[in-house]
Amino acid sequence: MTESRFFERRHQAWERLEGLVRRAGSRGLRRLSTDDAIELGRLYRWATSDLAFAQGHRFDRRLVAYLNRLTARAHAQVYRGSVASGRERITEFFTSTFPNEFRRSFLFIGFCILLTALTAMIAFAAVSANPERALAMLPAGAVPAHIEKSLHDSNFNFKPDQAASVSAEIITNNIRVAVIAFAGGMTLGIYTLWILLMNGLMLGGVGALFTSAGFGYDFWATIAPHGVIELTAIQVAGAAGLLLAAAILFPGRMRRADALRINGRRAGVLITGVAAMLCVAGTIEAFFSPLRFSPAVRVAVGSITAVCVLLYFGFAGRKHEITADRAV
Template sequence: MREVAFIKQNKQKWLEFEQAIFGKTKKNPDELASLYIHLVNDLSFAQTYYPKSKSVIYLNNLAAHTYQKIYKTKREETNRVACFFKTEVPLIVYQNRRYILYAFILFFVFTAIGTISAVHDSSFVRLIMGDGYVNQTLKNIKEGNPVAVYKSGSNWGSAIGITLNNLKVGATSFILGISGGVGTAWILMQNAIMLGSFQYFFYEQNVFWASVRGIWIHGCMEIFAMVIEAGAGLIIGASILFPKTFSRVESLKTGFKNGLKIWASTLPFTFAAGMLEGFVTRYSPDMPIILNLFIIFSTLGVISWYYLVYPFWVNRKLRNTITAN
């Protein structure tokens, strides 16, 4: 069967699924389970005969939503918080992985712009960071402690202040997705350009590795979470611009709900980054380099695994469950 005929033959059934899953029509769990069996068969057929088709992506996403709907009651009987982080968020991240990818692409492009601008314009760093910060950092470099700025204030004061600021930036980036993603991209651009010019400044002063040893102790989780939050904002923007078969309002509701869950999942990482910056980063110059690297790579590894690897594992497990049933 040609793919066009396959889609035409099953389109009405899939639309019925969408209506049931996204709340436009009411079906009991038994009816959903019956529809689910048909959906699984269609997914298996599409995976076999049209493996690179968008139909496979569409049906896989629809199957994941159906699975969540059917087993909602079962999930609520278990630890809701554990289920949220263990299953719900990874599936949503997987279903919206293209927007996470777009956020990372924008982040790297804007960071490169910041770096290149600093390379070709010696005043650019001062424009971005401010004269006071640059002058103080130059003084710290001369005194042999490039990241001394992180020693200012008390441990708790620094940790709380930094965490609140990061929460504000992340929430703003997410909410501005309502602008069609433009506001989200703007916030990401500001922070990425600042990062690129900031790191080049240390490179220009021949203290790049000293800055890496300090900044990225907390920076891995802080920056990574910022990109994920931007991805959540882009999901809202896409739900407004590209509602697909849904009304724009219904699409926005779904996009906002999914984006909100992804944003909420970054909160533990944001808090952890704040604690590291307030309590650990200030001691980085006196640490053995092995400990520096261990903290940097372990924090990067944990958050990278959760958002870039684990969602694929959860989705594969779901597909195996679907096939088995």
């Protein structure tokens, strides 16, 4: 049986199983009727057979990974039999599902990080050499009006408190960038790459303006507390967009619609996590902006945030990841 034929014949049963598992997840098997609970068990057994078949025939790894996760979730419902609340589902998402998907998609995320970092460094170097280049390099409106005025002033200078207003503009921009980076995946990833490039130019260019004026430490310190989370969220959103683009451009042996359905679920996990990350970053910014913490304190908070992000995405949910790999 070919892979496309296999998917065509079996995907409705998998989707039905996924729906039953999702329904059972809020309150456990008690929420299901007797017939639905029996059906869940039957579909679970079929799915394990499908997984073994897909592995034995070396079908597309995305399909195998999807079946692996589905059977692991169904296994937990069939053999746990406990009541899971909505709170537990949310906890499971952020302690297992999201960080596991982050690691699984790190090839895409790493590419986005590299692209943004290289663009930011190039912009930083170019604007540091000649601040007026910022007006030519950055998109219209990226340079705040009061900064643009300063660029044409013979006494080119900034006040330290301008860093806060620019920081707020960058936060708004980052939210917009995250949304566009994700949606841009449907343009074959072209708009996703473009928005990441523009974001790198803005970050490096504006940062260079303050650094050239002697206020670089104040500027980067202002961004540090919330910037680590925000910038990470943007890269994850970009990766979600590239997952959609990859399904369209490189469906492998699956039909594009099938590849898009599988990668779409993965992208949905990532973008849901991104929304939460931006909320956390916004909360941190709302707390720090009104208070006059010293730059050293802000840098320290940013460093702690960076360590927390690394630990979370590096280690959270690894036990569940191993369990899923060994399921069946």
